Amino acid sequence: MEFARPLPGFLLQRYHGWKATTHAENSAWYRRLADEGQRPRAMVISCCDSRVHVTSIFGADQGEFFIHRNIANLVPVYEPDGQHHGTSAAVEYAVMALKVAHLIVLGHSSCGGVQGCLDMCEGRAPELEETGSFVGRWMDILRPGYEAVKGDADMPHALEREAVSVSLRNLMTFPFVREAVEAGKLGLHGLWVDIGSGELQNLDGKSGQFVPV
Amino acid sequence: MEFARPLPGFLLQRYHGWKATTHAENSAWYRRLADEGQRPRAMVISCCDSRVHVTSIFGADQGEFFIHRNIANLVPVYEPDGQHHGTSAAVEYAVMALKVAHLIVLGHSSCGGVQGCLDMCEGRAPELEETGSFVGRWMDILRPGYEAVKGDADMPHALEREAVSVSLRNLMTFPFVREAVEAGKLGLHGLWVDIGSGELQNLDGKSGQFVPV
């Protein structure tokens, strides 16, 4: 492990600040969370993007949100093939073990992953077509979504929102998700946030459209 | 999409609060991040656990951290087989496209995923052995790690820390990660935090041991 480097000082400094304030002020709660385990109310699937932190948008309370973050907040279809499926594992754990009441998929503007998918689908990114491109193969999940919004005047926003819809549809292919939803034990929610303006749009189930909250 | 539900009121309320405070106070910065794109200094791979938010521990600055969160903060080995690999895609994007300077893997105490792996490896969780168990198959990534710390007196902490070491070792199986590390363009860091006490431990490259910062 000789390649492992010590923690940079600026992070050490911030950690010590957090320990002396946030952790100290909530020590009893942290202790209880450690002893009794977590009991999050919702699972949020959002993007890795450094400009979109759900802990900031919805408050960073400890123990409240079970958060999975991946490129373009995508969920693949149900595929129990014995391979590693990190997103499916997170969903399974949240719904089956933690029994969260809400499952929220949060998309956003200026998404690099979605832009890459758009470039790939429109033939502008041959490198993403290669078998060895992890980003390209991951974005394949969104290809059907591209077909659905192809030609939309509001690209890439339309595809960013479609990524949320695709993920929600794919979530419904998971038997345990569908059962929980139909039993009224789990609510699925689709959101899209504009980084620049801070506007949040909510996927309306009836119209299938995203509308400002 | 009739199954999509409107956003719960308590989240709507928090969003409006965030929009009127955090976003308003940083509107110029959000605008710039939207127009010019992100330039995060570090990628952090941590757990989905609701009790461990790196945005809290290291500060929630917008644009600073590219964050991937999955069960037990695991990274699989390099496997360019054309399948969906969410974690590998996130690492590829962070290192190749964003050129982050630091890649930090953050583990933690009371990790449900690691406990599941431990139960599975010790024969106490047959359900996790099934092909259809996404959590079980995801935790297979940690099986070699179990063999390495088997019998350690400090279980499950030993396995939680090993999950961090396994991920760092697996990261080095990615050609583009190894190259960036050897070129001095990327630093790998391993951390483990104790939820109850808030103690942070740093993986020391020389000894391979975790030591309090």
Added chain:
Amino acid sequence: MEFARPLPGFLLQRYHGWKATTHAENSAWYRRLADEGQRPRAMVISCCDSRVHVTSIFGADQGEFFIHRNIANLVPVYEPDGQHHGTSAAVEYAVMALKVAHLIVLGHSSCGGVQGCLDMCEGRAPELEETGSFVGRWMDILRPGYEAVKGDADMPHALEREAVSVSLRNLMTFPFVREAVEAGKLGLHGLWVDIGSGELQNLDGKSGQFVPV
């Protein structure tokens, strides 16, 4: 240049320590900052005082803050007369070239420059009245501020805070600052810190008063 002396040993020793730790731990980031240039989020105008280091109060992250430090954290009015104006040049560079999102003026207690201005305005410092006194002529910028708080019971604190207000008002006399502020691309912030207690006060735009954060 025979008057130039070698670096004192105690600084040489500290430099070597910094090089082997902070720079080594952040070498990839320093390399990137050198190759791609800086992209600071904020400009901070503070005093030269050795007891007030913004890099300490707000964290010393490399690349984050563009810092101008002068006596009493003063900004003169906009005066494009072709002369040397170091402070105006720093503000012009930060706003026009770097496009910072925040411009923070940080004042502090026990400010020697402000005390000098107070003594001068109250006739106790004839030497500062002389044409050849650079400190006196620099502190002339704060004279209108003295008139505004004259007789305040909380001197010299009132004048130290007024120095921050005067600088913010003067900043608004710069066309490019006013335009950026009105376009929502730049936020102006006024702060005052008490060295002894560490209390930080925030200038409230509505009331014009400084209130503890």
Added chain:
Amino acid sequence: MEFARPLPGFLLQRYHGWKATTHAENSAWYRRLADEGQRPRAMVISCCDSRVHVTSIFGADQGEFFIHRNIANLVPVYEPDGQHHGTSAAVEYAVMALKVAHLIVLGHSSCGGVQGCLDMCEGRAPELEETGSFVGRWMDILRPGYEAVKGDADMPHALEREAVSVSLRNLMTFPFVREAVEAGKLGLHGLWVDIGSGELQNLDGKSGQFVPV
């Protein structure tokens, strides 16, 4: 003052961290510095650049360094004309009131101000020639320096180092600086640091050359 905005949350968070750690751990010293005033050992004149913090390179001890930061770490010649001269005021205060033992001018690589001067002197930046350009007029201080190193193969580094030499020479035009230097009460030092490699070079008085420390 309605244009003054509240302090952004991420800075508030960092301030609280600093207050609970650095300030708390040094409260007695801060109290004494507040009661008895500062007594810095050295004055440092460095650039505003966010990548070069002398508090980091030489340690961020409270009370040790009186720091003036401006574009390209320049010092104009002695000019007691009754106008505002921020840099001259800082030097006067440090030498006459604080009686610092060392006056250090720290230059650095990739300096935007020096690059601007170079472009201006070589006719590539007409906008900097305008009377209204504060950066251009400020960089006029370095014009004689350009003539001295014109044609040097190692541009812009040669001009960055020359900026340090010019400042030291100009410092000697201040009667009170020359007297303190000749009385052995003040030592002048010239430094240049390379951001990418972290190498520090020391101006050797005899040869007039910069040599790695």
